[in-house]
Amino acid sequence: MSAPSMTLLHNPASPFVRKVRVLLYETGQQDRVALQAVLVTPVNPAAELNQGNPVGKIPALRLADGNVLHDSRVILDYFDHQHVGNPLIPREGSARWRRLTLASMADGIMDAAVLMRYETALRPPDKHWDQWLEEQRNKIRRTLAELERDAIAELTSHFDVAAISVACALGYLDFRHPDMQWRLDNPRLAAWYAEVSQRPSMLETQPPV
Numbered sequence: 230m231s232a233p234s235m236t237l238l239h240n241p242a243s244p245f246v247r248k249v250r251v252l253l254y255e256t257g258q259q260d261r262v263a264l265q266a267v268l269v270t271p272v273n274p275a276a277e278l279n280q281g282n283p284v285g286k287i288p289a290l291r292l293a294d295g296n297v298l299h300d301s302r303v304i305l306d307y308f309d310h311q312h313v314g315n316p317l318i319p320r321e322g323s324a325r326w327r328r329l330t331l332a333s334m335a336d337g338i339m340d341a342a343v344l345m346r347y348e349t350a351l352r353p354p355d356k357h358w359d360q361w362l363e364e365q366r367n368k369i370r371r372t373l374a375e376l377e378r379d380a381i382a383e384l385t386s387h388f389d390v391a392a393i394s395v396a397c398a399l400g401y402l403d404f405r406h407p408d409m410q411w412r413l414d415n416p417r418l419a420a421w422y423a424e425v426s427q428r429p430s431m432l433e434t435q436p437p438v
């Protein structure tokens with residue numbers, strides 16, 4: 230097997246990175262990409278990330294020609310165009326917009342959950358902004374409630390960009406915010422997640438303990 234020609238700048242704790250890695254596993258492409266670990270937070274930028282990726286976030290994908298793709302949504306789309314199986318992002322029609330909207334809801338959960346993590350882990354405790362934290366939690370609660378009410382059948386139908394994104398968002402809540410106990414109000418989502426979290430792609434990409 231030839232050496233990977235692409236490098237994914239990543240950190241195993243990032244739910245955005247995890248989406249990319251899960252899609253790589255699901256489409257049999259994991260050996261095409263070398264992983265380069267990067268430690269980055271908003272108050273501790275990583276210089277090696279910024280070239281071609283001035284916002285300085287992970288994931289970023291360095292291609293063989295040196296060009297850099299970001300963010301996670303672009304990288305997912307790129308890899309979904311690189312395999313011969315059924316697309317995991319529908320190419321057209323209403324399915325495309327619905328599945329991408331579900332994925333965007335999952336990204337919204339991740340955004341709020343990552344920001345909460347920064348607020349609680351990086352900011353001095355006396356500067357924590359409780360109301361801001363509570364409103365981030367409310368974004369997560371509202372989004373979970375909508376997925377619980379409207380999206381279980383769609384998530385169950387196939388493990389594509391929507392399901393991968395929601396699974397990675399839930400995994401991150403378990404990892405960083407277990408105190409939210411999201412399962413209590415969302416039993417159908419919990420049952421769905423119990424199943425998909427056992428997929429090899431999810432087991433292989435679990436966040437560090």
Ligand SMILES: N[C@@H](CCC(=O)N[C@@H](CS)C(=O)NCC(=O)O)C(=O)O
Binds near residue numbers: 271284285286336343
């Ligand atoms: N919209 C971006 C979000 C990526 C993101 O927020 N990554 C976090 C790690 S989980 C990061 O790099 N944070 C560093 C920073 O905010 O400076 C995506 O979908 O890739």
